[in-house]
Every structure is written in C-alpha cells, then in structure tokens.
Amino acid sequence: MTTSRLAKAHGNFADRNPESRRHYEAARAHLPGGHTRTVLTHAPFPLVFASGQGSFLHDVDGHTYIDMLGDYTAGLLGHSEHRVIDAVTTALKTNTSVGGIHPAEARLAKLMCERFALDRVRFTNSGSEANLMAITTATQATERNKIMVFHGGYHGGLLYFASGAAPWNAPYDFVIAPYNDAPGTSALIAEHAGALAAVVMEPMLGSGGCVPADAEFVQQVFADARGAGAVTIADEVMTSRHGARGMFALLGVQPDIATYGKYLGGGFSFGAFGGRAELLDQFDTSPETHRSKVVAHAGTFNNNMSSMTAGCVVLSDVYTSEVAIAHTARGDDFRESVAAVLAQSGLPVSVSGFGSMMSLHALASPPRTAVDVALRDNELQELLFFGLLERGVYTAARGMMNLSLPLGDDQLSAVLDALTDTLMRVKD
Ligand SMILES: Cc1ncc(COP(=O)(O)O)c(C=O)c1O
Numbered sequence: 001m002t003t004s005r006l007a008k009a010h011g012n013f014a015d016r017n018p019e020s021r022r023h024y025e026a027a028r029a030h031l032p033g034g035h036t037r038t039v040l041t042h043a044p045f046p047l048v049f050a051s052g053q054g055s056f057l058h059d060v061d062g063h064t065y066i067d068m069l070g071d072y073t074a075g076l077l078g079h080s081e082h083r084v085i086d087a088v089t090t091a092l093k094t095n096t097s098v099g100g101i102h103p104a105e106a107r108l109a110k111l112m113c114e115r116f117a118l119d120r121v122r123f124t125n126s127g128s129e130a131n132l133m134a135i136t137t138a139t140q141a142t143e144r145n146k147i148m149v150f151h152g153g154y155h156g157g158l159l160y161f162a163s164g165a166a167p168w169n170a171p172y173d174f175v176i177a178p179y180n181d182a183p184g185t186s187a188l189i190a191e192h193a194g195a196l197a198a199v200v201m202e203p204m205l206g207s208g209g210c211v212p213a214d215a216e217f218v219q220q221v222f223a224d225a226r227g228a229g230a231v232t233i234a235d236e237v238m239t240s241r242h243g244a245r246g247m248f249a250l251l252g253v254q255p256d257i258a259t260y261g262k263y264l265g266g267g268f269s270f271g272a273f274g275g276r277a278e279l280l281d282q283f284d285t286s287p288e289t290h291r292s293k294v295v296a297h298a299g300t301f302n303n304n305m306s307s308m309t310a311g312c313v314v315l316s317d318v319y320t321s322e323v324a325i326a327h328t329a330r331g332d333d334f335r336e337s338v339a340a341v342l343a344q345s346g347l348p349v350s351v352s353g354f355g356s357m358m359s360l361h362a363l364a365s366p367p368r369t370a371v372d373v374a375l376r377d378n379e380l381q382e383l384l385f386f387g388l389l390e391r392g393v394y395t396a397a398r399g400m401m402n403l404s405l406p407l408g409d410d411q412l413s414a415v416l417d418a419l420t421d422t423l424m425r426v427k428d
Pocket residue numbers: 072125126127128129131154155156157202206207235236237238261262270271
C-alpha cells in the first residue's frame with residue numbers, strides 16, 4: 001500500500017529524475033523490468049547512472065551521489081581504480097581471449113590460496129556459479145544429495161532462500177535451517193545426517209539484511225556438519241573483504257570449501273571456489289592423474305584475461321590483508337556512528353552489519369534473523385531511502401550500505417549529516 005507520504009516521496013523522485021524515467025521506460029521494450037538485475041527494482045523506477053569516479057556516482061539527470069552502496073560489495077575499490085584499469089588495459093593489448101592457459105590464472109590462484117588459506121582454487125564467472133560448483137564438489141565427493149541452507153540466505157540467482165526455497169532454484173534437495181539457532185540447526189543435521197552432502201552458510205546474511213552469525217552458532221554447525229560427514233561450504237562471496245582472511249576466519253572456523261566473488265574481480269565478472277585438496281582434486285583431469293573418478297568443470301570465461309589480471313592487482317596491490325584489516329575496523333567505527341545518529345532520532349530504526357558492510361532497518365533493534373528483518377516498517381524503510389537520495393547519498397533501497405576504499409572521512413560525515421536530516425524530516 002502506498003501512503004500519502006510515500007506517494008509524495010515517489011512523486012518528488014520522479015520529478016527530479018525525468019531522464020532516468022525516460023531511459024527506464026524505453027529499456028522496458030526489450031528488457032523485462034527495464035534491466036537484468038532484480039535487486040535494482042524499486043518504485044517508482046531505478047536511477048540510471050552515467051558515470052562514476054572514486055566514491056561518487058553521477059546519474060543521467062546530472063545529480064551527483066556519494067556512493068554508499070558500492071555495488072552490493074562488488075564496488076569495494078570504488079569507480080575506475082587506476083591500478084586495475086592500467087593492468088587490464090595492458091593485458092588486453094597483449095591478448096584478449098586466449099583459448100588456452102596464460103600466467104595470470106595461476107598467479108591469481110596462488111594469491112588466493114595464500115590469502116584465504118586454501119589448498120586449491122578454481123575460477124568461475126560469478127558467485128552464483130561458484131556456489132553451484134561448490135555444491136557439486138560436495139555431492140560428488142559424498143555421493144549424497146541433500147543440501148542444508150539457512151532461512152534468509154542468498155547464494156546466487158538459483159540459490160535463493162529469502163523466505164524458504166524459491167520455486168526457480170536449482171533442483172537440489174534442500175533442507176532449510178534456522179539462522180543463528182544452533183540447537184534448531186543441530187537437530188536438523190542429526191535428522192538428515194546420513195543424506196547430507198553439504199551445509200552452505202553465509203557468515204552474515206548479506207542480501208538478507210546484513211545479519212551477522214554468532215561465532216558459537218557457526219562453530220557448532222560446522223562441527224555437527226563434519227560429524228555427520230557433510231562438507232562445510234562457506235559463502236564468502238560478499239564477506240571475504242573482512243579481516244585478513246575473510247569473515248569465517250574471524251568467527252574461528254575453517255570451512256572445507258569457501259566461495260568468492262564480487263570485488264575480487266576488480267569490477268569484472270568473477271567467482272571462485274576453493275578449499276581442501278581432496279575435494280578440489282576431483283577436478284584434476286590432467287593425464288598423469290589416474291583417478292577412478294574425475295569431475296568436469298568447463299567454462300569459456302573461467303580464466304578470462306580481464307578478471308584474472310584484475311584479481312591479481314586487487315589482492316597483491318590494492319586490497320592487501322593490511323588494507324583489509326584497516327577497512328574492516330573503519331567500517332565498524334562508521335557503523336557505531338550510524339547507530340548513534342539513529343538512536344538520537346527516537347524513531348524505531350537500527351543498523352546491523354559487520355566491518356564495512358551494514359544495513360539500515362526500520363526496526364527498533366538490529367535483527368538477528370531474516371524473520372526479524374521481515375518485520376520492518378516498509379514505509380519508514382522507503383522514506384529513509386528516498387530521504388538519503390534527496391540528500392545525495394546512494395544506498396540500496398533495502399537499506400544496505402558498503403564502504404568503498406576511496407570514501408573519505410568528509411564524505412562519511414556528510415552521510416551522517418544526511419541521515420540526521422532525513423530522520424528529522426521523517427519524524428516531522
Ligand atoms: C552471499 C552471496 N553469494 C552469492 C552471490 C551471487 O554472486 P553473483 O551475483 O556474482 O552471482 C551473492 C550476490 O549477491 C551473494 O551475496
């Protein structure tokens with residue numbers, strides 16, 4: 001239901017963005033919904049961007065925004081990071097599409113294994129594909145079929161569990177466990193023990209509202225899963241940015257397989273899955289390996305020049321483990337400042353998250369599960385989004401904010417001012 005306050009916010013937005021509307025309406029003739037990323041949909045229509053520099057975005061109507069979304073974590077480096085662009089430009093001038101092996105692939109594999117404590121890694125084109133391949137790794141290794149996931153989890157377009165399993169998901173035999181509920185999950189693992197191939201978990205529900213997992217919950221679930229002979233799969237597609245080795249390491253567990261994506265491709269399509277040698281070596285099809293069973297993993301663009309080259313620059317030059325540790329701490333500090341601003345407003349609003357990823361919620365206290373997230377006041381949530389947009393701050397419509405590296409302290413204080421002002425207006 002659209003209330004009069006929301007209708008006014010939508011109307012103001014539409015008045016300010018005629019070019020975005022024109023573009024969106026024209027695009028709908030060929031693109032269902034006007035684009036190819038469901039997450040970008042919001043009423044009355046999404047903004048269309050012309051360009052970006054550093055931590056700023058410019059839309060087609062001439063507005064400039066502080067980019068607080070950071071492309072749902074893929075934009076960690078900000079816009080047009082010159083070290084990545086220079087390296088990829090040079091690489092593409094040498095060879096665009098190899099159809100064979102090139103050194104950047106093995107270089108990136110070594111960097112990833114060293115950084116994230118993996119024995120072996122394989123590349124894909126997206127985080128979705130990485131998770132599908134990780135699940136295949138587990139089903140092939142265990143010769144079992146059941147996959148445990150968590151309510152509110154998201155592991156890609158075909159692995160969507162916002163409120164149960166979506167009907168369009170890949171056809172696995174899913175068991176959906178309650179997030180942040182160790183006894184409930186332990187009971188389900190015990191019930192399905194003989195059939196469970198894998199337990200797949202995000203250390204923080206990312207799309208589900210930046211809801212971090214409790215360390216005890218993760219440790220208990222991973223121990224139980226191992227006890228049941230299931231493979232533990234850590235979805236670090238968003239969260240590998242935290243700390244020196246990703247968020248699961250900070251929670252005190254080492255998964256059997258972890259999956260990666262987003263910022264690691266430096267702006268190019270990217271995915272990877274890696275972990276224990278015994279599991280990953282199922283994909284070793286080299287002639288000298290006389291395995292009784294090998295699993296194929298094909299993909300034209302798995303080792304594409306742009307993503308491999310960019311990934312090397314990201315890990316070796318731009319987002320080193322020292323930078324990652326500092327960025328995580330900076331995110332924690334900023335989230336505390338956001339929480340202070342929200343608390344002063346007296347409105348039922350809160351912030352959840354970890355490190356440089358966070359979400360605003362129209363809820364009196366931060367959610368611990370996706371069930372809590374679903375209780376948000378939708379009108380207030382939307383008013384926050386439009387209020388921030390009007391004040392030049394771009395976030396996800398659902399409230400997500402991710403700090404990119406080029407965001408300066410002055411921009412972060414401008415965001416806090418915009419939030420304070422928005423809350424005051426909403427309260428009036
Ligand atoms: C935790 C998680 N896993 C997997 C994916 C899918 O990655 P991609 O969009 O690259 O397919 C996402 C994307 O948002 C994600 O947040």
